[in-house]
Amino acid sequence: MLPPIDDSRPIFVQIAEKIEDDIIEGELPEESQVPSTNEFAALYRINPATAAKGVNLLVDEGILYKKRGVGMFVKEGARAQLREKRRSQFYEQYVVAMLREAAKLGITTDQLTEMIRRGVQER
Amino acid sequence: MSQVVNARGLTKSYRGFDAVKDVSFTLEENRIYGLLGRNGAGKTTIMNMITAQTFPTRGELRVFGEEPYENAGVLSRICAVKESQKYPDYFTVQDVLATAAMLFPGWDSGFAASLVEQFGLPLKRRMKKLSRGMLSSVGIVVGLASRAPLTIFDEPYLGLDAVARSIFYDRLMQDFTEHPRTVVLSTHLIDEASPLLEHILVIDGGRILLDEDADELRGRAYSVAGTASKVEAFVSGRGEQTIHRETFGSLATATLLGVLDEDARLQAESLNLEAAPVSVQQLIVHLTNDNTHRKAANDR
Amino acid sequence: MNRILGIFRMHWRDKFSLLVLPWIICGFSFVVNYITGAGLRPDEGIYTGGLASLYVYVLVVGIVMVAQTFPFALGMGVRRKDYFWGTLAAMASSYAITAVVLIVLSEAEAGWLDGWGIDLHFFHLPFVHEGPVWLQAATHFALLMTLALLGFFISSLYRRFGKIGLYAFGLVMLLIFIVGPSLMTCFEKWDDLGRWVEANFHSINDATPWLLLVAALLGLAAYGMLRRATV
Numbered sequence: 001m002l003p004p005i006d007d008s009r010p011i012f013v014q015i016a017e018k019i020e021d022d023i024i025e026g027e028l029p030e031e032s033q034v035p036s037t038n039e040f041a042a043l044y045r046i047n048p049a050t051a052a053k054g055v056n057l058l059v060d061e062g063i064l065y066k067k068r069g070v071g072m073f074v075k076e077g078a079r080a081q082l083r084e085k086r087r088s089q090f091y092e093q094y095v096v097a098m099l100r101e102a103a104k105l106g107i108t109t110d111q112l113t114e115m116i117r118r119g120v121q122e123r
Numbered sequence: 124m125s126q127v128v129n130a131r132g133l134t135k136s137y138r139g140f141d142a143v144k145d146v147s148f149t150l151e152e153n154r155i156y157g158l159l160g161r162n163g164a165g166k167t168t169i170m171n172m173i174t175a176q177t178f179p180t181r182g183e184l185r186v187f188g189e190e191p192y193e194n195a196g197v198l199s200r201i202c203a204v205k206e207s208q209k210y211p212d213y214f215t216v217q218d219v220l221a222t223a224a225m226l227f228p229g230w231d232s233g234f235a236a237s238l239v240e241q242f243g244l245p246l247k248r249r250m251k252k253l254s255r256g257m258l259s260s261v262g263i264v265v266g267l268a269s270r271a272p273l274t275i276f277d278e279p280y281l282g283l284d285a286v287a288r289s290i291f292y293d294r295l296m297q298d299f300t301e302h303p304r305t306v307v308l309s310t311h312l313i314d315e316a317s318p319l320l321e322h323i324l325v326i327d328g329g330r331i332l333l334d335e336d337a338d339e340l341r342g343r344a345y346s347v348a349g350t351a352s353k354v355e356a357f358v359s360g361r362g363e364q365t366i367h368r369e370t371f372g373s374l375a376t377a378t379l380l381g382v383l384d385e386d387a388r389l390q391a392e393s394l395n396l397e398a399a400p401v402s403v404q405q406l407i408v409h410l411t412n413d414n415t416h417r418k419a420a421n422d423r
Numbered sequence: 424m425n426r427i428l429g430i431f432r433m434h435w436r437d438k439f440s441l442l443v444l445p446w447i448i449c450g451f452s453f454v455v456n457y458i459t460g461a462g463l464r465p466d467e468g469i470y471t472g473g474l475a476s477l478y479v480y481v482l483v484v485g486i487v488m489v490a491q492t493f494p495f496a497l498g499m500g501v502r503r504k505d506y507f508w509g510t511l512a513a514m515a516s517s518y519a520i521t522a523v524v525l526i527v528l529s530e531a532e533a534g535w536l537d538g539w540g541i542d543l544h545f546f547h548l549p550f551v552h553e554g555p556v557w558l559q560a561a562t563h564f565a566l567l568m569t570l571a572l573l574g575f576f577i578s579s580l581y582r583r584f585g586k587i588g589l590y591a592f593g594l595v596m597l598l599i600f601i602v603g604p605s606l607m608t609c610f611e612k613w614d615d616l617g618r619w620v621e622a623n624f625h626s627i628n629d630a631t632p633w634l635l636l637v638a639a640l641l642g643l644a645a646y647g648m649l650r651r652a653t654v
Contacts, residue, residue, distance in 0.1 A: 174497075176653060193502045193650075208498045211437075211491040212491060214495075218437075222429070222433045225429035
């Protein structure tokens with residue numbers, strides 16, 4: 001299932017995020033080859049330059065590297081690096097938002113902790 | 124990156140009004156450009172000047188570094204497909220394609236043949252007898268198979284259904300990656316075409332309103348919606364330019380030129396407003412729509 | 424050079440309009456004349472100007488050809504210069520063939536066909552068909568080209584100046600063909616004209632170089648119009 005391209009956010013960021021997701025989920029293991037910019041362009045029907053920008057973003061962050069004449073590959077340690085990044089984002093994105101909503105609804109800290117415990121058990 | 128088109132102070136005046144006013148822009152090679160704007164904004168006039176089908180009143184226009192008028196070296200490298208293209212009545216689809224093959228040095232007949240098949244074009248039928256959609260398809264086949272270093276599509280899909288448009292986008296992207304060239308796509312179906320575009324130029328009332336990287340425009344504006352008074356409070360609090368406002372009784376929505384960052388989100392939330400970034404199409408619609416209203420208001 | 428050839432070949436894709444249709448028109452006129460002639464059978468033979476239908480049609484073709492193909496050619500990125508030469512070449516080649524066919528028919532009519540059996544003079548007309556055969560062919564060609572280029576000019580005028588240009592042209596033609604003869608009658612110049620023509624032109628063949636000159640001027644004027652024509 002292809003996620004639709006959101007035209008209200010820079011597309012190259014969305015491409016980078018998609019690749020990051022694939023790496024974290026194990027779809028793209030380390031040292032495996034990432035689809036070429038032309039493949040991204042054809043698949044998502046976006047401009048190849050935009051796809052290239054997204055890939056280069058990850059190269060700059062040390063997630064991908066280029067093998068001359070072959071293509072882009074996932075760097076060793078990329079998965080760990082990304083998980084770390086996402087972990088620090090997790091707090092802002094999920095925890096803070098959850099606390100805000102909980103405050104709005106008048107849920108106490110104890111009730112919140114009980115909910116988390118229940119959630120863990122039910123998984 | 125060499126410049127394929129260079130326009131400086133380009134103006135086209137007709138008796139009574141200016142179709143194009145003091146327009147300056149540059150098109151670099153091997154990029155896909157979007158030339159967007161309302162009907163009558165001046166897009167077609169600009170494209171006609173690039174192909175020397177009409178002449179500038181003032182200003183400079185260089186295509187591939189030279190003036191295009193009666194310039195074989197320049198003109199043979201351009202293929203401009205327009206929605207209003209007239210074909211000889213008695214010509215069949217095959218005649219048109221054969222003529223294109225004779226006139227465009229880079230013509231790929233194999234590619235043309237596969238496109239003809241995909242669009243389901245009847246080769247032996249006269250151009251006069253084609254439906255509006257098929258007429259557009261012929262134009263698209265010519266534009267794509269010409270492999271011209273500068274290929275211009277001016278509203279190429281009049282009458283084309285969504286499936287045919289899809290074929291067009293797919294084949295365009297595919298061929299562009301294999302045979303890069305400069306493509307200019309003029310359209311009012313911005314949302315559909317937007318992801319393909321690398322750079323966007325917006326023309327409004329004969330002038331350039333925007334000339335930016337497509338990705339820069341995404342997320343450039345956002346809108347908030349909710350109770351009218353709260354929306355007002357939000358807007359005045361932000362101090363960002365409002366490009367659109369609408370009221371529905373006690374509810375209102377406003378579009379602001381700014382980034383929907385965490386700060387903005389929290390503020391909106393605190394006022395119980397819905398906030399969302401705005402797509403490129405909406406951004407352009409608001410900018411050009413309200414521009415017209417503003418001008419009309421000033422003229423009164 | 425390539426693009427001139429391209430335009431030339433583009434026009435020739437419609438062999439029907441260029442080669443066949445004029446003869447259908449002419450043939451129709453011929454049939455009508457034949458039937459009338461066979462019915463009437465006057466003593467001195469039938470001399471008809473039915474051939475004029477062919478020439479009028481060539482004028483129409485000249486107008487239509489340019490009207491239909493010029494916007495298309497410009498849209499395909501062809502230079503106005505290349506369009507002009509390619510179209511001129513297509514016209515010249517087509518009418519060279521037509522002129523030859525006319526001469527063949529003319530000779531046949533006068534010779535072994537013997538006036539089509541009813542002393543019908545359709546293709547072979549005295550005063551017109553005098554002198555060596557090649558000169559007769561040249562005359563036909565010159566006349567055909569003049570009319571074709573007149574058509575070219577009219578279409579180019581329209582493309583450059585639009586309807587106003589055509590109205591102005593129509594007005595000028597009206598003045599020449601109505602005011603002119605009126606003045607001639609007024610000042611009784613018809614006799615002088617008749618004598619002058621008789622003195623200078625023993626047959627239409629003498630007019631050939633002048634026709635070619637007129638054709639060339641029309642071509643030049645047409646090109647001048649096209650240069651600033653827009654789509």
